[in-house]
Amino acid sequence: MQIQYKPKRNLLQTILHSEIMQGMAFTLKQLFAKPITRQYPQEKPEIKLGFRGQHALVRDQETGTSKCVACMRCVTVCPSRCIHIRFHEDEERGCRVVDSYDIEALRCVYCGFCEEVCPVNALVLTEIFEYAAYNRESIFFDQERLLANWDAFADMKGSAINGYINPFWRPRGIPERELTAAKRLDVPDEWTIEGQVVGNLVKRDQ
Ligand code: SF4
Numbered sequence: 001m002q003i004q005y006k007p008k009r010n011l012l013q014t015i016l017h018s019e020i021m022q023g024m025a026f027t028l029k030q031l032f033a034k035p036i037t038r039q040y041p042q043e044k045p046e047i048k049l050g051f052r053g054q055h056a057l058v059r060d061q062e063t064g065t066s067k068c069v070a071c072m073r074c075v076t077v078c079p080s081r082c083i084h085i086r087f088h089e090d091e092e093r094g095c096r097v098v099d100s101y102d103i104e105a106l107r108c109v110y111c112g113f114c115e116e117v118c119p120v121n122a123l124v125l126t127e128i129f130e131y132a133a134y135n136r137e138s139i140f141f142d143q144e145r146l147l148a149n150w151d152a153f154a155d156m157k158g159s160a161i162n163g164y165i166n167p168f169w170r171p172r173g174i175p176e177r178e179l180t181a182a183k184r185l186d187v188p189d190e191w192t193i194e195g196q197v198v199g200n201l202v203k204r205d206q
């Protein structure tokens with residue numbers, strides 16, 4: 001088999017150095033083309049629906065703390081095993097009480113499974129992506145830090161945080177009757193099949 005690395009040139013192409021002319025023409029064309037480089041950090045990227053950023057525990061406006069009921073679904077589903085929860089049973093109230101809730105965010109693969117399975121929408125991957133740090137401790141989120149992350153996200157969203165719905169809180173393709181009450185959320189109009197990043201079947205069986 002003969003391997004030809006570049007087409008053979010004829011005499012005229014050799015004399016005129018046609019490849020150089022082609023290269024110069026391309027360079028000249030790019031001088032007048034619209035720039036595609038984003039001037040980050042002055043120019044922020046547009047956050048798309050279903051973006052998975054910094055972890056947060058939603059602060060319940062009534063209790064002032066997390067909505068987590070220690071069902072352990074997020075711990076079970078997490079492929080990275082980076083969520084750690086300790087809890088005790090409150091016999092009097094007949095419920096579980098969270099003692100500690102930690103996420104080792106450096107091990108997270110941002111799959112979103114944890115927020116999708118959470119029956120009470122206590123957990124969210126926010127739109128915050130700028131949280132690089134110089135040490136591992138800063139990317140280890142305990143419950144206090146996760147609630148503070150939510151507060152920062154709420155500040156960032158302003159009034160839009162009221163009625164905020166994360167696409168992962170409404171699992172795709174699951175009939176409403178099979179969802180917990182908290183997950184029976186109205187799908188915003190902009191979540192069309194084309195626009196719905198998380199799942200194409202989100203509007204099925206509504
Ligand atoms: S996004 Fe995925 S990997 Fe990260 S904490 Fe949630 S379930 Fe685990």
Ligand code: SF4
Nearest residue numbers: 068069071072074118
């Ligand atoms: S799935 Fe939700 S309610 Fe259950 S333990 Fe995780 S954060 Fe808490």
